[in-house]
Amino acid sequence: MLQVIAREDAIQCVETCAARLAVRTEVLPLRCACGRVLAQDIISERAVPPFDRSTMDGFAVCAADTFGAGAAIPAELAVVADIKMGEAATAVLSRGQCARIATGGMLPKGADAVVMVEQTEDLGDLCLCYGAVAPGANVTRKGDDIACGSAVLRRGTALGAGQIGALASLGVRQVPVFEKPRVAVISTGDELVQADPTDGQICDCNSDLLYAAATADGCEVFCFGAVKDDRAQIRAAMEACLARADIILISGGSSAGAKDMTVGILRELGTVHFHGIAMKPGKPTIFGTVGEKLVFGLPGHPLAAYFVYRTVVCAALQKLLCLPQQMPIGSGRLLENIPSNHGREELLCVRIDKNGGVTPLHTKSGILSVLTEAQGYVRISRNAEGLQKGEEIDIYRL
Amino acid sequence: MLQVIAREDAIQCVETCAARLAVRTEVLPLRCACGRVLAQDIISERAVPPFDRSTMDGFAVCAADTFGAGAAIPAELAVVADIKMGEAATAVLSRGQCARIATGGMLPKGADAVVMVEQTEDLGDLCLCYGAVAPGANVTRKGDDIACGSAVLRRGTALGAGQIGALASLGVRQVPVFEKPRVAVISTGDELVQADPTDGQICDCNSDLLYAAATADGCEVFCFGAVKDDRAQIRAAMEACLARADIILISGGSSAGAKDMTVGILRELGTVHFHGIAMKPGKPTIFGTVGEKLVFGLPGHPLAAYFVYRTVVCAALQKLLCLPQQMPIGSGRLLENIPSNHGREELLCVRIDKNGGVTPLHTKSGILSVLTEAQGYVRISRNAEGLQKGEEIDIYRL
Numbered sequence: 001m002l003q004v005i006a007r008e009d010a011i012q013c014v015e016t017c018a019a020r021l022a023v024r025t026e027v028l029p030l031r032c033a034c035g036r037v038l039a040q041d042i043i044s045e046r047a048v049p050p051f052d053r054s055t056m057d058g059f060a061v062c063a064a065d066t067f068g069a070g071a072a073i074p075a076e077l078a079v080v081a082d083i084k085m086g087e088a089a090t091a092v093l094s095r096g097q098c099a100r101i102a103t104g105g106m107l108p109k110g111a112d113a114v115v116m117v118e119q120t121e122d123l124g125d126l127c128l129c130y131g132a133v134a135p136g137a138n139v140t141r142k143g144d145d146i147a148c149g150s151a152v153l154r155r156g157t158a159l160g161a162g163q164i165g166a167l168a169s170l171g172v173r174q175v176p177v178f179e180k181p182r183v184a185v186i187s188t189g190d191e192l193v194q195a196d197p198t199d200g201q202i203c204d205c206n207s208d209l210l211y212a213a214a215t216a217d218g219c220e221v222f223c224f225g226a227v228k229d230d231r232a233q234i235r236a237a238m239e240a241c242l243a244r245a246d247i248i249l250i251s252g253g254s255s256a257g258a259k260d261m262t263v264g265i266l267r268e269l270g271t272v273h274f275h276g277i278a279m280k281p282g283k284p285t286i287f288g289t290v291g292e293k294l295v296f297g298l299p300g301h302p303l304a305a306y307f308v309y310r311t312v313v314c315a316a317l318q319k320l321l322c323l324p325q326q327m328p329i330g331s332g333r334l335l336e337n338i339p340s341n342h343g344r345e346e347l348l349c350v351r352i353d354k355n356g357g358v359t360p361l362h363t364k365s366g367i368l369s370v371l372t373e374a375q376g377y378v379r380i381s382r383n384a385e386g387l388q389k390g391e392e393i394d395i396y397r398l
Numbered sequence: 399m400l401q402v403i404a405r406e407d408a409i410q411c412v413e414t415c416a417a418r419l420a421v422r423t424e425v426l427p428l429r430c431a432c433g434r435v436l437a438q439d440i441i442s443e444r445a446v447p448p449f450d451r452s453t454m455d456g457f458a459v460c461a462a463d464t465f466g467a468g469a470a471i472p473a474e475l476a477v478v479a480d481i482k483m484g485e486a487a488t489a490v491l492s493r494g495q496c497a498r499i500a501t502g503g504m505l506p507k508g509a510d511a512v513v514m515v516e517q518t519e520d521l522g523d524l525c526l527c528y529g530a531v532a533p534g535a536n537v538t539r540k541g542d543d544i545a546c547g548s549a550v551l552r553r554g555t556a557l558g559a560g561q562i563g564a565l566a567s568l569g570v571r572q573v574p575v576f577e578k579p580r581v582a583v584i585s586t587g588d589e590l591v592q593a594d595p596t597d598g599q600i601c602d603c604n605s606d607l608l609y610a611a612a613t614a615d616g617c618e619v620f621c622f623g624a625v626k627d628d629r630a631q632i633r634a635a636m637e638a639c640l641a642r643a644d645i646i647l648i649s650g651g652s653s654a655g656a657k658d659m660t661v662g663i664l665r666e667l668g669t670v671h672f673h674g675i676a677m678k679p680g681k682p683t684i685f686g687t688v689g690e691k692l693v694f695g696l697p698g699h700p701l702a703a704y705f706v707y708r709t710v711v712c713a714a715l716q717k718l719l720c721l722p723q724q725m726p727i728g729s730g731r732l733l734e735n736i737p738s739n740h741g742r743e744e745l746l747c748v749r750i751d752k753n754g755g756v757t758p759l760h761t762k763s764g765i766l767s768v769l770t771e772a773q774g775y776v777r778i779s780r781n782a783e784g785l786q787k788g789e790e791i792d793i794y795r796l
Contacts, residue, residue, distance in 0.1 A: 140763065
């Protein structure tokens with residue numbers, strides 16, 4: 001019999017151990033850092049934009065010179081300069097003067113606004129302004145986007161397009177990121193083959209399932225393959241994986257039956273922290289450490305293995321990379337009752353319609369294909385006797 | 399002046415042209431296909447599981463033999479076989495007989511259910527069952543997960559962990575996917591440098607921003623770099639990119655001013671389909687084709703360029719890869735009024751709190767850093783005079 005603990009306690013235990021695992025960092029060219037996680041705060045060494053900049057084609061002016069101007073009575077300003085793109089604006093405007101400027105041009109001294117070209121008439125030496133502008137109109141001030149010395153991005157930020165763009169605007173060409181966590185995946189079971197099963201055999205899908213999930217989550221994944229239910233072979237596989245990875249995911253043989261050898265081997269190699277989570281699916285889960293390294297014994301049923309990966313293993317990855325904890329991706333209204341009375345927290349795949357209606361996708365044990373149509377999962381507390389139709393529930397990422 | 403069209407019309411035009419662009423397909427090993435898009439329907443050539451399978455350690459029985467059994471009066475069954483994992487179950491049970499079986503074992507002929515080991519007492523030749531089971535109990539039937547001959551996954555499915563796992567369970571080791579769309583990115587502007595700007599210069603961030611976005615969306619991206627506002631140089635850059643990519647993104651110079659050369663060059667090289675979208679930001683957008691290839695002239699302002707990428711360019715990518723159209727990622731309640739009265743559809747970055755409250759992130763033109771804190775964007779119809787606090791609004795992916 002397994003001594004189950006609550007999912008929350010399992011996650012806390014895993015996070016504590018993950019915090020002890022040293023994660024190396026590396027410096028990558030900016031473009032190679034897409035999808036990686038920042039290992040240090042980035043403090044801006046310059047302002048963006050680095051000078052007051054026009055956001056329009058038009059004329060740089062002293063706004064006060066345009067006050068009272070309108071369609072009938074234009075302001076008349078002397079054109080004293082052409083601001084060249086990419087060059088310092090050396091002109092200094094006096095009252096009554098203006099300078100031609102293009103979008104992105106540097107505002108000359110003495111100017112505090114831009115009149116857009118559509119509101120002007122360019123007479124060469126003279127510009128007629130048919131509208132008044134307030135100070136700051138059509139101008140991005142130096143540092144408006146990013147102030148010099150500010151913390152632009154914090155350690156633990158996942159670098160998406162917006163972050164990469166912001167770093168580029170600062171002229172940052174290299175960034176310190178966490179190395180990809182190294183994950184090894186082992187499947188166990190005498191019945192497993194890679195293809196062409198004969199009677200009694202099935203295709204190993206956990207290797208590919210966990211490979212794909214951990215790869216998508218930013219890990220460097222190594223698949224050891226399927227191992228027979230043989231103590232020596234499983235131990236050898238675990239030792240080989242411990243030599244080249246920091247996190248081992250070994251699926252199958254994670255329960256407490258005669259053929260469930262993972263927990264015994266793990267006790268020989270290191271420490272078992274828990275064996276059993278009060279969660280359905282996912283009850284037969286083992287977590288242990290060998291030195292600093294994290295070893296997860298996952299259920300053989302692929303959907304159960306996936307739920308344990310998504311909840312418990314991902315908590316370790318997030319801790320490792322200083323990423324924020326898993327939050328719901330949204331919420332919705334249940335379209336039907338879900339009975340549940342297990343004393344175990346239940347996780348259930350769901351489909352979400354356009355109007356936020358949530359339909360549970362019930363499945364028998366051992367079914368994986370539900371993952372191909374699910375858009376998220378919901379949790380039913382182990383104290384609740386199910387959920388009622390119409391209830392608003394949080395939806396989590398699958 | 400630009401002749402603007404509605405975003406919906408722009409997207410339709412882009413989709414029509416994208417549909418004409420032939421996308422090559424390639425066959426990849428399953429694990430390399432993570433994140434790619436399926437180019438053909440996958441029809442299962444076998445059932446999963448391929449035989450009736452036990453989901454528990456216990457005894458395979460004829461359920462009828464257990465009817466009436468309970469804690470006080472067990473059913474007594476003769477143990478006639480041990481089912482070996484990974485081997486065909488050759489035994490044929492008669493009434494009153496049972497076989498030892500482990501989780502995942504093949505159900506022998508004559509058995510239609512499994513009694514879990516916890517409900518039995520194993521006396522060697524005899525098994526006492528202290529509970530009744532219904533036919534089908536603790537059994538996954540052949541084909542329960544995937545029926546033979548069924549369409550498991552459709553062309554145009556993005557391959558995530560669930561899909562990869564389902565294909566592996568079928569023994570599929572190679573999959574046909576669309577080749578990554580080849581995208582080239584050009585920035586234009588005399589003021590652009592890659593790093594260390596002096597007065598009047600700024601760092602080119604659009605190259606990296608668009609590189610990161612298109613890479614994350616599954617494209618093979620080539621950055622040409624920043625080109626001066628020089629007609630011959632821009633034309634040469636476009637021709638070089640057309641030679642090696644199917645989609646060109648050229649930012650800056652997309653309006654209708656004297657220095658906006660993209661539209662003229664595109665007219666020389668091919669066809670301009672529209673110039674201007676009734677969208678804020680993103681109005682100065684050009685779309686054209688050269689042969690089958692798609693050319694997008696994006697605004698120079700990075701946030702505007704990004705919004706045009708996310709809405710219009712992504713519509714082309716989705717069409718190309720047969721992916722479903724962009725849908726909201728959720729909805730929320732507005733925490734403040736948003737005024738808007740532009741006659742243009744407005745797109746606005748938002749932050750979403752735990753309770754689904756939506757706060758708009760207002761920015762001036764030319765600001766990019768808002769993307770680092772936004773969690774999505776909302777659309778304000780060009781016919782609406784803004785949105786009211788408390789309104790429920792759709793949120794789209796940024």
